[in-house]
Amino acid sequence: MFDLNAIVRDNVRKMKPYSSARDEFEGEASIYIDANENNLGSLAGGQVYNRYPDPYQSQVKKEIGQIKDLHPKNIFLGNGSDEAIDLLIRMVCRPGEDEVLLFPPTYGMYEVSANLNDVKVKTLPLTYREYQLPVEEVPGAVTEKTKIIFVCSPNNPTGHLMDSGRIDYLLRTFNGLVVVDEAYHDFTKGLSWITRLDEFPNLVVLQTFSKAWGLAGLRLGMAFASPEIIGYLNKIKPPYNINQATQELALQALRNRDQLDEMIQTILAGRDYLWHSLASLPIVEKVFPSDANFILVKLAPELPADEVYGFLLQKGIVVRNRSKLPGCANTLRLSVGTKEENQKVVDAFVELKIRNWK
Ligand SMILES: *Cc1c(COP(=O)(O)O)cnc(C)c1O
Numbered sequence: 001m002f003d004l005n006a007i008v009r010d011n012v013r014k015m016k017p018y019s020s021a022r023d024e025f026e027g028e029a030s031i032y033i034d035a036n037e038n039n040l041g042s043l044a045g046g047q048v049y050n051r052y053p054d055p056y057q058s059q060v061k062k063e064i065g066q067i068k069d070l071h072p073k074n075i076f077l078g079n080g081s082d083e084a085i086d087l088l089i090r091m092v093c094r095p096g097e098d099e100v101l102l103f104p105p106t107y108g109m110y111e112v113s114a115n116l117n118d119v120k121v122k123t124l125p126l127t128y129r130e131y132q133l134p135v136e137e138v139p140g141a142v143t144e145k146t147k148i149i150f151v152c153s154p155n156n157p158t159g160h161l162m163d164s165g166r167i168d169y170l171l172r173t174f175n176g177l178v179v180v181d182e183a184y185h186d187f188t189k190g191l192s193w194i195t196r197l198d199e200f201p202n203l204v205v206l207q208t209f210s211k212a213w214g215l216a217g218l219r220l221g222m223a224f225a226s227p228e229i230i231g232y233l234n235k236i237k238p239p240y241n242i243n244q245a246t247q248e249l250a251l252q253a254l255r256n257r258d259q260l261d262e263m264i265q266t267i268l269a270g271r272d273y274l275w276h277s278l279a280s281l282p283i284v285e286k287v288f289p290s291d292a293n294f295i296l297v298k299l300a301p302e303l304p305a306d307e308v309y310g311f312l313l314q315k316g317i318v319v320r321n322r323s324k325l326p327g328c329a330n331t332l333r334l335s336v337g338t339k340e341e342n343q344k345v346v347d348a349f350v351e352l353k354i355r356n357w358k
Contacts, residue, residue, distance in 0.1 A: 001175075002175050002176075002201050002202040003175075004201065004202075004226075004228050004229065004232075007092045007147055007175075007176055007177070008091060008092055008232055009090075009091065009092060009093070009094055012090075012091055012232065012235070012236060015235075015236075017234075017235045017236070018239050020035075020052070020055055020239045020240070021034040021035035021052070022035070022052060022054065022055050022239075023055065023239075032051075035051075035052055037050050037051055037052065038050050045245075048244065049244055049245070051244070052240055053240055053242065053243055053244040053247055054247065055239050055240055055241075056234065057077050057242050057247055058072065059247070059251060060077060060242070060247050060250050060251060060254070061075045061077065063251060063254045063255075064222065064254065067254065067257065068192075068194055068224070070194060070197070070224060071227075073227040073230060074194075074197060074224050074225065074226070074227060074230060075222060075223075075224060075230065076222070076223040076224075076225070076230045076233045076234065076237075077220060077221070077222060077223075077241075077242050078220075078221045078222075078223060078237070078241060078242075079219045079220075079221070079238075079241050079242065080208065080210065080219040080220070080221045081181070081183060081206045081207070081208045081210075081221025081222065081223070082109050082113075082221065083219075083221060083237075083241060084204075084206055084221055084222075084223040084233070085109050085110060085113050085150075085179075085181075085206070086113045086116070086117070087233050087236055087237055088148060088177065088179060088204060088223070088233070089113050089114055089117050089119055089148065090117055090236060091232050091233065091236060092147040092148060092176070092177060093114070093117060093119040093147045093148065095117055095118035095119065096118050097145060098119055098120070098145045098146070098147045099119065099120040099121070099122050099143070099145050099146045099147065100114050100119055100120075100121060100122070100146065100147065100148040100149070100150060101122045101123070101124065101138070101141060101142060101146055101148070101149045101150070102121060102122070102123050102124075102149075102150050103123070103124055103125065103126050103133055103134070103150075103151065103152075104123050104125055104126070104325065104326045104327070105125075105126065105131075105155075105157060105158065105322070105325035105326050105327050105328050106126075106150070106152045106155055106156065107150075107152050107155075107156045107181060107183075110150040120145075122141055122142075122146065124137050124138065124141055125326055125327060126155070126158075126327065131155070131158050131160060131288075131327065132162065132163050132166060133151065133162055133163065133166040133167070133170070135166045135169050135170060138170065138173075138174070139173070142174065142176075146174075146176055147176045147177065148176055148177045148178075148179055149170055149174055149176065149177070149178050149179070150179050150181065151167055151170065151178065151179065151180050151181065152180075152181040152183075153167065153180060153181070153182065154182075154184040154185075154187070154188060154290070154291040154292040156183065156184070156292070156294075157294075157296050157320070157322045157325065157328065157331070157333045158288050158296055158328075159184075159288050159289070159290030159291060159292045159294060159295060159296055160288065160289055160290065160291055161188060161190060161291045164190070167180060167193070171196075171199075171200045171202060171203055172200075174202065175202070176202065177202050177203075177204055177229075178200070178202055178203055178204070179204045179205075179206060180193045180203065180204070180205050180206070181206045182205055182206060182207050183206065183207065183208045183210070183211055184211055184212075184291065184292035184293060185207055186207075186211065186212030186213075186260070186264055187211075187212060187264060187267065187268065187271075187291060187292050187293050188291040188292075189291075192205065192207075193205045194207075194224045197224060197225065197226065201226050201228075203225065203226075204223055204224070204225040204229060205223070205224040205225070206221065206222065206223055206224075207221070207222045207224070208220070208221045208222065209221070209222075209250060209253065211292075211293060212260065212263070212264055212267075212293070213253055213260065214263070215249070215250070215253060218245075218246045218249055218250065219246065220242065220246055220250055266339075267293050267336050270336040270337065270338075270339060270342045271290060271293065271294075271295060271336045273342055273346075274295055274334065274336060274342050274345065274346065275287050275289075275290065275295055277346040277349075278295070278297055278346065278349055281349055281350070281353050282300065282353065283299060283300050283302075283303050283349070283352060283353050284297055284298070284299060284300065284349070285298045285299060285300050285301070285330075286298040293335060293336050294333055294334060294335045294336060295333070295334055295336075296322065296328070296331050296332075296333050296334075297331060297332050297333075297334060298328075298329075298330055298331045299330050299331070299332070301330065303330075303352075304330065305321050305323045305330045305331060305332055306321065306323070308332060308352065309321045309332065311348070311352055312332075312345075312348055315344070315348045317344065317345060317348055319332045319333065319334050320332065320333040320334075321333075
């Protein structure tokens, strides 16, 4: 049986959170002189940014909740989902003692955050070929010190969805947190794991405004979980972690949501164009199937990824070389661009074929 209080660190359970001016007075008043702000105004943005923002982002959460069909109590907002990853680790993992479990190749921040917090990283490679979760090996790998299992679906950098039966198995059998990172969910057809929150008290789902919503520069990520987990995240977060400008622009984006689907459809069409164009070239060994807004391209062994990276760079095209990740030898990761950009990328690969394949 999952018991949240049994895995939350003692110091986190016992500590008193910072109490901000906004926490201590929530009503309406005519003169606010409780937070040492500058009541004359500010040097940018007029009489808006001189005030501290809502520490719990009520309006943004309310409108996200309407879209996701969730109560605001199930929603945490972070300065990017990267902040949520870090806070989740700090919430349950004792430095120098506890562990997290990852399935490489996967997103790099889980390991970076674990390292920063002096939390041991255990890894089980995604099963070769289908790159699925090796759940059969999980019971042998976890101990009572394993507090979080991170699952990335669709996975970065491979781009594919994880089998839901296998995630289900982890949720039912593991007594720590199972974090399902759905940064690329908007590009998939399947149901989000947020629809299963009521079933699994140990489930945390991450989503972000950085990818489909096109707001990477704002730094706004979402964590969805039980009100108890969200309560602990709120307790340990920096008080004003989402700034005023971000909250305003997020509301603007949420209200323009009717444009989101069209943008996603254009990106998916671009992804299919890139996928088919590159998969047919002899210099490409494989293009991984993708449920995200990028594709992972495995080059033929005769053509080292470093050299192709350099060739593309000469053409002004920057891609991500993922060759050093386990299971990703000789691969490049390409984000889907605009129609013209995708065309230029394909042209560059075709030219590469002519130069190298005579
Ligand atoms: C891009 C990405 C994120 C980062 O999200 P931010 O909200 O920008 O911090 C999280 N997880 C995965 C798997 C990503 O690829």
